[in-house]
Amino acid sequence: MNSFNKLHTIGKKAAHLKGVIHLLDWDQETYLPPEGAEPRSEQVALVSSIRHDLITSETYRQTLESFEPDTDDEKACHREWMRDFKHAIALPSSFVEEFAKTTSEAVEVWKEARQKSDFSLFAPALKKVMNLSRQKAEYLGYKETPYDALLDDYEPDTTTSQIEVLFNDLKKEIIPLLKSIKNKTDKKLTGTFGQEEQLSFSRKIAEKMGFSFKSGRLDLTTHPFCTSLHPLDNRITTRVYTEEPISCLMGVIHETGHALYDAGLPIKWFGTPLGEYISMGMQESQSRFWETRIGQSRPFWSGFYKELQTYFPTQLKTISEEEFYNILNRVEPTFVRVESDEVTYPLHVILRFEIEKALINDQLPVEEIPALWNQKMKDYLGITPPNDKLGCLQDVHWSCGHVGYFPTYTLGNMYAAILFNAFKKDHADWESRVSNGELSFINDWQKQAVHQHGRRYRSLPLLEKISNAPFSAKPYTDYLKEKYQNHPRS
């Protein structure tokens, strides 16, 4: 067996073990009986440590170091395997254990603090997590600032200073845009929208998009998510609010976007970096492309509103297609990120990025978070949270130690804007095709543009290759302005 095959064999095992961990996590969110949570955390920790041992073993190191890649494919694999290996050995197991223990306790404290809407209860635990995250950054290494190391974990080779430039560009455009927007309707959806009907319509749309229920599932959870055990086993979840059918459907469209990326990764490269997605940002670009550029578009509802009405004939009788479209695209500053619209969403993210960056770079004491949060909400969105629950205690990320993750939500939207422009160039007739109920050609395009490459390219070089232009925030702000300000919405 040559070195590549040896590495691929170990890589396949590591990939299957990741699939097993994803099943353990999926089961925990969907079907695990409550008392099974304790053994479950031990199972996850065990399989994770077996996986870690496998990809940091002496055999693996030697094979990797002596590997002389031949083809372009092998060179790409080698580069990414080296990156993963350096990352895996950077953190001592004692640190990984302490990190896991501290964050798992912090999540419990956060839950209580959030419930009581009292940040002071959470502050000591958060301080510990931030200290460990800073330590993590030191272990991982960075060029300019500790936050770089954490960001790199979610979006490889992207730096804090890059994000700062991009996010400042966004603020300059979006804050005034938000002030200028006037909603076209005040109509609201009323009535009860049955769970079965919502799920049935959502499943239909997911299938139209290219999701196969032969190699995937849809289940219900508190928060929608997507996980993949293998390109042939992709599982999405959603939630249903019977007072409106949008959350469920948009959850499904978003998660299907993720799932189609996972399902579109080349199976022959399973167990190598060429069979893996590029980054969290690129993942988010796929889900947001589908959710906002397609699911929230006029052509989509020209194609599907009549069908949605057949599911809810009485509830949607008095709502025209145009009114429905306007309800769906209503812009309004609100306190909670996950419920926010396309225009305010990036401001929520920028606020979090600025705060967590300051925390990691030791420029902000934890105690001052609530005041700074509320100040930024006022500055960016013009509203002030009435309490910490609706303010700085709303997200689970920090308690989990997911520092550096937030920016990828907005990067994803920026990527989606660039991809959408390229897609429109290749498919000038996309509006009429979508209006006719065609969707899977969009997945075909994304497969060819993004999915097929695995981790061969980083996000930015790939996007520059696709768009033939340097990367910037402009396509994204242009899109938002075009849709929400200049474009007649009727």
Add this chain to the structure above:
Amino acid sequence: MNSFNKLHTIGKKAAHLKGVIHLLDWDQETYLPPEGAEPRSEQVALVSSIRHDLITSETYRQTLESFEPDTDDEKACHREWMRDFKHAIALPSSFVEEFAKTTSEAVEVWKEARQKSDFSLFAPALKKVMNLSRQKAEYLGYKETPYDALLDDYEPDTTTSQIEVLFNDLKKEIIPLLKSIKNKTDKKLTGTFGQEEQLSFSRKIAEKMGFSFKSGRLDLTTHPFCTSLHPLDNRITTRVYTEEPISCLMGVIHETGHALYDAGLPIKWFGTPLGEYISMGMQESQSRFWETRIGQSRPFWSGFYKELQTYFPTQLKTISEEEFYNILNRVEPTFVRVESDEVTYPLHVILRFEIEKALINDQLPVEEIPALWNQKMKDYLGITPPNDKLGCLQDVHWSCGHVGYFPTYTLGNMYAAILFNAFKKDHADWESRVSNGELSFINDWQKQAVHQHGRRYRSLPLLEKISNAPFSAKPYTDYLKEKYQNHPRS
């Protein structure tokens, strides 16, 4: 860390890995999308081989061999750990792989042969499985006959000659009993029994028995089964036929019997043999105790028939409690084991035991199975299968290589008879308590009599300790005669 703690630490990992394999299997039967089957088999093979490496490692061997047990608990653990270790190292991995590959192919061939009802299609594959099973017996070692080695895998320290004596005793009693039985009713259930109502009633009964849905689940599958990921995570399944409510409920009661055993194993011994069940036979004794001695008893239906009628008021309007009891306990020779009644069931098992024993001991060419099967059906049950599908192709066991498993079904019933007598001694008022809807005291009794011991004792010594009498088939045949012949059923 002393040797015991070292062994316990490894044992815990091995037990958690078994739990992970059980989740992979459970998911495959319940929710896995069809195309996920291929990666699933690779995941299961990988985790199994990691587990095997762990409990056959040089570190483990050295720790085990240098371990000098102190207490009775440690001595019992040592004895069973040694047994497991010898077993684990007996089979070379190349053999394990070949066995897995051959049986997995044989299952596919069997499915096709069964569908076409043509044993000759299956014969070549079965021959291979039997050859490998014989080889397995040689690897494992035995005193008298190769079949001993296979039997020992499912029911430790039980020999072929013991089973022969027991089964001959059974035949002598049961064949004439069967001929003498006259059913008390020809009434049949009619109407449609809704799935939701069936499941709701079944869940209620499972909870009454002591099953906790905080540490367990009930799902739907083609064939009912029970699996345990940990004493705090026990999962049962059943199937629903809307033409009658008995299959679903009896499936649930049976599987709950298994689950209560798994849930009753002492958590503090998790990862040691004292936290594991004794054998397949003892497992079956728990499920059959609940199913036949309780679920098919008069007191149970005095307690619950009225409630069942509230679920199906129109469907059960014209069926009295006594008639329902008689329908439930109807005895009639049929071709299919899994659908058979209490009296004919052991004859189905004995027939299989006699055939597989002859196959393993090289006294029967595979080609002669159909003729011998049909002959024995005629001799024991008085009926002749019209085809192989309803005859020797009905069970999956042989294609899976589960040779030596069948006898444990009947051993379980024998054990249940002995346990039931002991239980009645301790709870002379059981009939009135069950009639009053009390069930969980039965689980309390079984926990104390059986579950709490883990693998401290083998089945027979434990039963002799409980009953204070030598083990025999008599309590079982006495029970059958009492219930089906001598006892006035009205």
